[in-house]
Amino acid sequence: MSQDTPSIDRPRRRNSTATRAAILQAARETFTQRGYDGAGLREIAQTASVDTRLISRYFGSKEGLFAEVVDLAYEKSMMMTPEHNADAARYLLTGTEKDPADGLLLTLRSAANPRAATIMRESIERNYQHRLAEALPGPDAAGRSALLIAICAGVMLNRQLLGHTELNSADVERLIPYLHAALDAVADVPAENTGTD
Incomplete structure (x- = not known):
């Protein structure tokens, strides 16, 4: 098999560190613009280009996500x-x-x-x-x-x-x-x- 042969497409593995960082960045922007009450998890997930369920997986809840954003801010x-x-x-x-x-x-x-x-x-x-x-x-x-x-x-x-x-x-x-x-x-x-x- 030559080096020029394209590799077989495999499903890309999710980089959990990058996903977590993208959610935090999107959450920081959203909470800063809209405040805690105005920020929705769907909007944050959409901005981060992730499924909303990943926010619960990585941060547990909106409160947990906000707490981490605050510590970073x-x-x-x-x-x-x-x-x-x-x-x-x-x-x-x-x-x-x-x-x-x-x-x-x-x-x-x-x-x-x-x-x-x-x-x-x-x-x-x-x-x-x-x-x-x-x-x-x-x-x-x-x-x-x-x-x-x-x-x-x-x-x-x-x-x-x-x-x-x-x-x-x-x-x-x-x-x-x-x-x-x-x-x-x-x-x-x-x-x-x-x-x-």
Whole structure:
């Protein structure tokens, strides 16, 4: 048999990793555009070019799929510790990446559903807040990490989604030292807890 002879067509085996990734990508786009309540499994399956039953096979349910999408959307979290806050402030005021804005849209469009809100809160607390708290010096790290995340989300909401004029001005870099100071005020150990007089 020569090398030029075409091979016999065999049914293609499904690549489960690629299928799972396609479903996650389609779900992320759909949940971001329509929120938890507006996103349907049929639409997600159609966008991913898969049978709807595969979503149940890989993720169990719409909730399970949403939970994985949320973990991915919140995965790129910045460290807002004293040694990183200058970079964090600069990124929050001048960054142009699309992913953080998409994560915020996913959050806002899904938050009205109590179960979706619980999934998102648990993801933030289990992943981002936990990592940040472990990296912060001093007492009450969990509470301070929650405050830092709230500051971050507020700046992103006003700048990227609402298009706040001052936060999108040509000279926005002048505000970086103020935001840096605000982040440090929460991330640094307060003077009364340092043990110095």
